Amino acid sequence: MQKSKAKPDRKTWPAKGRVTVKDIAKALDVSVATVSRALSNDPTIADKTRERVLKKADEMGYSPNLFARGLITQRSRIAALFVSNITNPFYPEVVVKLTRRLQALGLHTMLFTSDGTSGVDEALPLLTQYNPDIAIVLAATMSSETVKKCVEGRTPVILFNRYVSGANVSAVCCDNYSGGRLVAETLAGAGHKAPAYISGLDDASTNVDRLRGFRDGCAAVGLPEPAVISGRDFTYEAGYIGMKELFAGKSKPDAVFCGNDIIAIGAMDAARRELGLSIPDDVSVIGFDDIAMASWPSHELTTVRQPMNAMIDEVIIEINRLLSQEDSQPQQRFLPGRLMVRTSMRLKEDDAR
Amino acid sequence: MQKSKAKPDRKTWPAKGRVTVKDIAKALDVSVATVSRALSNDPTIADKTRERVLKKADEMGYSPNLFARGLITQRSRIAALFVSNITNPFYPEVVVKLTRRLQALGLHTMLFTSDGTSGVDEALPLLTQYNPDIAIVLAATMSSETVKKCVEGRTPVILFNRYVSGANVSAVCCDNYSGGRLVAETLAGAGHKAPAYISGLDDASTNVDRLRGFRDGCAAVGLPEPAVISGRDFTYEAGYIGMKELFAGKSKPDAVFCGNDIIAIGAMDAARRELGLSIPDDVSVIGFDDIAMASWPSHELTTVRQPMNAMIDEVIIEINRLLSQEDSQPQQRFLPGRLMVRTSMRLKEDDAR
DNA sequence: ATGAAAGCGCTAACAA
DNA sequence: TTGTTAGCGCTTTCAT
Numbered sequence: 136m137q138k139s140k141a142k143p144d145r146k147t148w149p150a151k152g153r154v155t156v157k158d159i160a161k162a163l164d165v166s167v168a169t170v171s172r173a174l175s176n177d178p179t180i181a182d183k184t185r186e187r188v189l190k191k192a193d194e195m196g197y198s199p200n201l202f203a204r205g206l207i208t209q210r211s212r213i214a215a216l217f218v219s220n221i222t223n224p225f226y227p228e229v230v231v232k233l234t235r236r237l238q239a240l241g242l243h244t245m246l247f248t249s250d251g252t253s254g255v256d257e258a259l260p261l262l263t264q265y266n267p268d269i270a271i272v273l274a275a276t277m278s279s280e281t282v283k284k285c286v287e288g289r290t291p292v293i294l295f296n297r298y299v300s301g302a303n304v305s306a307v308c309c310d311n312y313s314g315g316r317l318v319a320e321t322l323a324g325a326g327h328k329a330p331a332y333i334s335g336l337d338d339a340s341t342n343v344d345r346l347r348g349f350r351d352g353c354a355a356v357g358l359p360e361p362a363v364i365s366g367r368d369f370t371y372e373a374g375y376i377g378m379k380e381l382f383a384g385k386s387k388p389d390a391v392f393c394g395n396d397i398i399a400i401g402a403m404d405a406a407r408r409e410l411g412l413s414i415p416d417d418v419s420v421i422g423f424d425d426i427a428m429a430s431w432p433s434h435e436l437t438t439v440r441q442p443m444n445a446m447i448d449e450v451i452i453e454i455n456r457l458l459s460q461e462d463s464q465p466q467q468r469f470l471p472g473r474l475m476v477r478t479s480m481r482l483k484e485d486d487a488r
Numbered sequence: 489m490q491k492s493k494a495k496p497d498r499k500t501w502p503a504k505g506r507v508t509v510k511d512i513a514k515a516l517d518v519s520v521a522t523v524s525r526a527l528s529n530d531p532t533i534a535d536k537t538r539e540r541v542l543k544k545a546d547e548m549g550y551s552p553n554l555f556a557r558g559l560i561t562q563r564s565r566i567a568a569l570f571v572s573n574i575t576n577p578f579y580p581e582v583v584v585k586l587t588r589r590l591q592a593l594g595l596h597t598m599l600f601t602s603d604g605t606s607g608v609d610e611a612l613p614l615l616t617q618y619n620p621d622i623a624i625v626l627a628a629t630m631s632s633e634t635v636k637k638c639v640e641g642r643t644p645v646i647l648f649n650r651y652v653s654g655a656n657v658s659a660v661c662c663d664n665y666s667g668g669r670l671v672a673e674t675l676a677g678a679g680h681k682a683p684a685y686i687s688g689l690d691d692a693s694t695n696v697d698r699l700r701g702f703r704d705g706c707a708a709v710g711l712p713e714p715a716v717i718s719g720r721d722f723t724y725e726a727g728y729i730g731m732k733e734l735f736a737g738k739s740k741p742d743a744v745f746c747g748n749d750i751i752a753i754g755a756m757d758a759a760r761r762e763l764g765l766s767i768p769d770d771v772s773v774i775g776f777d778d779i780a781m782a783s784w785p786s787h788e789l790t791t792v793r794q795p796m797n798a799m800i801d802e803v804i805i806e807i808n809r810l811l812s813q814e815d816s817q818p819q820q821r822f823l824p825g826r827l828m829v830r831t832s833m834r835l836k837e838d839d840a841r
Numbered sequence: 842a843t844g845a846a847a848g849c850g851c852t853a854a855c856a857a
Numbered sequence: 858t859t860g861t862t863a864g865c866g867c868t869t870t871c872a873t
Contacts, residue, residue, distance in 0.1 A: 152642070153619070155866055166844045171868055181842060198616040202555045202564070203866035206849045211555070216599070218584065222780070227580030231571065234601045243614065246569070246597040248587045261596065263551040266506075289505070371784060404785045427575070431724060432757045433786050508850055519860045524852060534858060556850035559865045 154197045163191055174199065205266075214242040214454070215267040215290075217255040219275040221248075222370050223397055225424045226273050229295070229443060233271070236451050242268065249275070256281045263288060269454055271295060274341060291457040291465065293450055296441075297340050298467055305457065305465040307449040311341050311423075314439040314472040315348025316355070318392050318421050321474060323356035325482050327390040327419060330361040333377035333402055335394030337366030342394045345423060349392055362388055369394060374401025375409075382410050389418055390480070396422035396429045399436055403479065415481035425475050437480035439472040446470055507550045516544055527552065554596075558619075567595040567807075568620040568643075570608040572628040574601075575723050576750055578777045579626055582648070582796060586624070589804050595621065602628070609634045616641060622807055624648060627694060644810040644818065646803055649794075650693050651820055658810065658818035660802040662794040664694050664776075667825040668701025669708070671745050671774050671792060674827055676709040678835050680743040680772060683714040686730035686755055688747030690719030695747050698776060702745055715741055722747060727754025728762075735763050742771055743833070749775035749782045749791055756787065756832065768834035778828050790833035792825040799823055 156170045163170070165184070172180045173188035205211045214237050220226050234244040245265060247258040255275045262270060262285070270285055274296040285292045286303050298306035322330055330353055335342045346363065353361055364380050367373035374393055378401070381388055393399035399422030406412040406420070414420055422429060425440035449468050456463050476482070509523045516523070518537070525533045526541035558564045567590050573579050587597040598618060600611040608630045615623065615638075623638055627649040638645045639656050651659035675683055683706055688695045699716065706714055717733050720726035727746055731754070734741055746752035752775030759765040759773070767773055775782060778793035802821050809816050829835070 153616075153866095156868095157866075167867080168845080168869080169843060172843085175868080179842065184842080198613060200559075200619070200866050201617045202559045202619070203849085204868075206553070206555045206559060206851090206866080207868045209849080221580060221584045224577055224580070227574060227577070227583070230580070230583075230599070231574045231601045234599050235603075238600070238611070238614065243618065244599040246583070246587050246599045247591070248584045250588075258591070260551060261591065263506075264554045265596065266553070266555070371780070375785075400784070400786070408785045427724070428781075431753070432728075432761045433753070506850095509852095510850075520851080521853085521861080522859060525859085528852080532858065537858080553850050556865085557852075559850080559867090560852045562865080 153200070154192075154195045155200070156197075159188060159192050159195060159197060162195065163187060209266075211266050211268055212242055213245050213265055213267040215245050215247060215262050215265075215270040217247045217249070217258065217270065217272045217275050217277065219249045219255060220273070220369060222368070223395055223424070224426045224428070225395070225441070225443070228426075229273060229447065232443070232447055233450065236447060237454075240451065240454065242454075259284060262290070266290070268458060269293065271450065272297060274339070276339070293453055293457075295446070295450065303465055305453050306467040307446050307453065308467070308469050309341075309441040309446065310469040310471045311344035312348035312351075314423060315345040315350075315392070316352035317348075317472070317474055318439060319349050319352025319358060320356055321480075322390045322392075322419065322421070323353075323358050325419075325480065327481070328358070329386065329388045329390065330358050331363070331381050331388035331391045332361045333364045333374055333381070333391060333393045333398055334366045335369035335373065335398060339369075342366075342369075345392075345394060361392070362386070369397060371397050371401035371404075374398035374403075375405040376401075378402040378405035379409055382406075382412075387418075390421070391418060392421045392423075394423065396424045396426045396436060396438055398422070399438065399479075400428065400434055403434065403436070414479055419480040421480055423472075429475070430477065435478040437477045438475050440475050441472055442470050506553070507545075507548045508553070509550075512541060512545050512548060512550060515548065516540060562619075564619050564621055565595055566598050566618055566620040568598050568600060568615050568618075568623040570600045570602070570611065570623065570625045570628050570630065572602045572608060573626070573722060575721070576748055576777070577779045577781070578748070578794065578796070581779075582626060582800065585796070585800055586803065589800060590807075593804065593807065595807075612637060615643070619643070621811060622646065624803065625650060627692070629692070646806055646810075648799070648803065656818055658806050659820040660799050660806065661820075661822050662694075662799065663822040663824045664697035665701035665704075666822075667776060667792040668698040668703075668745070669705035670701075670825070670827055672702050672705025672711060673709055674833075675743045675745075675772065675774070676706075676711050678772075678833065680834070681711070682739065682741045682743065683711055684716070684734050684741035684744045685714045686717045686727055686734070686744060686746045686751055687719045688722035688726065688751060692722070695719075695722075698745075698747060714745070715739070722750060724750050724754035724757075727751035727756075728758040729754075731755040731758035732762055735759075735765075740771075743774070744771060745774045745776075747776065749777045749779045749789060751775070752789055752791065752832075753781065753787055756789070767832050772833040774833055776825075782828070783830065788831040790830045791828050793828050794825055795823050 156167045159170045160167045173185040249255050255277045259281050270292045272294050292304045294306040296308050364377040399420050403420050422436045422438035425438045429436040429438050509520045513520045513523045526538040602608050608628045612634050623645045625647050645657045647659040649661050717730040752773050756773050775789050775791035778791045782789040782791050
């Protein structure tokens with residue numbers, strides 16, 4: 136029944152048995168400050184002491200509590216990653232590769248998903264709760280309002296395959312517009328006469344830019360305005376149905392450019408199975424992304440390859456820039472795609488021209 | 489130069505401008521405890537007060553700092569999710585769906601990836617730093633040592649499509665063994681005579697169980713021991729090469745069961761392109777997973793469907809169990825797969841029997 | 842080069 | 858029903 140200062144022996148507390156700086160300090164009979172300094176490579180500490188601490192910490196199986204650290208440093212070491220598009224295998228691959236790179240940077244990936252329709256905004260409240268050091272948005276729709284909130288909340292945002300012209304946000308994109316033009320030019324060069332386009336999600340900027348580039352390209356090389364099947368989704372079904380619609384009309388296309396590879400594969404299947412067409416003799420099909428599947432013998436899809444690794448590199452560079460200098464301005468980078476020529480596109484000029 | 493208690497006006501501090509409980513308390517002239525109680529739906533607070541606080545909090549754009557909360561409650565509200573297998577589209581889909589469910593439970597997904605070879609163990613130190621409430625491992629290799637460390641660290645682990653017999657870990661799996669048997673029985677029923685199997689990763693438990701089930705099934709129904717192409721990876725290439733090898737020998741199989749769908753698709757492509765075979769007339773091909781692609785017209789793959797949604801449901805149930813009762817024992821659940829019959833398998837009995 | 846002490850934002854005893 | 862206070866584990870002045 137002593138009163139004393141009554142701090143010790145609060146052993147009923149949670150604790151969960153993890154080793155803390157205090158434990159190390161006690162074991163070595165130094166102060167917690169010293170332990171902290173040793174762990175954070177503070178130069179103002181004796182080498183011997185540092186070594187002793189580090190050794191002991193290792194022995195005791197110490198692992199820092201990043202919650203506590205983050206609370207004081209105001210840096211969470213968390214990167215928030217938003218994804219919605221999952222039917223396209225391109226993005227899962229980006230998620231995995233990016234996460235690995237972030238891990239190497241000491242950043243932990245917190246993943247947020249949403250269904251395709253509602254975009255990413257609904258996850259915003261979740262985001263703020265952990266105060267991530269950076270937010271990365273993968274080709275998902277994020278309203279400019281949400282973007283603004285992030286910026287206000289001092290969380291730098293990097294958009295991947297999206298950009299917002301006005302807003303103060305970094306972006307790393309494949310140059311979708313040029314990709315679209317490239318396809319138009321190539322098709323013209325191979326003597327195609329009747330271009331068409333099957334859209335993914337109508338208002339996705341990737342889709343908009345690819346189509347715009349394709350249209351402009353067609354005009355520039357003297358091709359007619361492409362027929363456009365508009366807006367379901369970036370899915371196999373969209374391509375399948377789109378292709379059928381395209382050939383239901385009176386004027387048949389001789390080349391179909393698709394919003395992405397998955398759509399293109401759906402389109403090819405429809406052409407072969409439903410329309411009895413042969414590819415590329417009756418119709419050329421071109422995709423976008425160059426996912427692994429595109430090069431499989433069953434598809435052999437000619438497509439615009441997104442420079443995924445280079446894009447990821449850019450994201451990492453941008454993160455470093457944003458996190459190192461306090462007031463670095465957001466920056467937008469556009470990387471060119473490259474046409475991967477395979478057998479789904481007719482190459483020779485035929486009887487044309 | 490006053491000394492005083494000198495707490496106020498530490499305005500040079502980080503702060504980052506976020507609204508805290510203290511701000512709300514000040515604005516309403518109540519104590520922070522009251523605010524905290526209102527926010528956490530503590531029953532011991534006056535309804536009026538709660539409403540006032542909630543309203544004000546909303547007005548001020550308050551969002552709790554989960555670092556601080558986690559520090560005291562010892563619950564991070566974080567679920568660690570480990571993935572390595574990315575070539576198989578089954579798992580990205582699980583990741584996205586699972587994440588959405590976890591979000592609904594108020595759990596944030598922290599994603600860890602590793603390359604296929606090294607398994608998941610390397611990420612363990614990262615894990616402990618945030619003290620997740622639960623760890624979920626998706627079909628990745630996690631050494632029993634790592635599992636043990638998690639259990640010791642009081643972090644419950646749920647394996648998805650993996651299990652460890654001895655260890656104290658929960659698991660939710662497709663019943664891969666029965667799936668393998670089912671395939672053998674079906675093949676026999678359709679008059680096949682010469683079964684074969686193309687492996688994924690040799691030591692992956694999914695692969696091992698499917699093969700074991702297939703072997704046992706073949707024996708049970710009087711089919712010969714299946715020829716086995718062993719162990720590259722769960723990839724298209726593995727299937728492509730495996731199929732070629734299978735037909736390089738003297739005895740040709742008339743039915744090839746594959747470690748998963750991607751392998752099966754690779755095998756079919758090889759059969760058609762490299763071997764000039766027709767499917768299913770010359771050889772039947774059966775996969776495992778039933779990914780979206782399997783039902784595409786270009787593949788029409790007969791396959792064992794994993795009950796993905798039911799499996800995810802089980803994971804959620806298990807999480808709730810583990811997190812609610814303190815000392816709930818880990819539990820292993822095996823869910824049966826279902827054969828999806830498509831045209832890649834010959835159905836009629838032929839001249840057989 | 843080291844220690845003492847304050848405090849990040851929050852919750853949970855314990856009082857009142 | 859509410860306020861006071863201690864403290865989660867850590868970093869960081871400020872002394873020494």
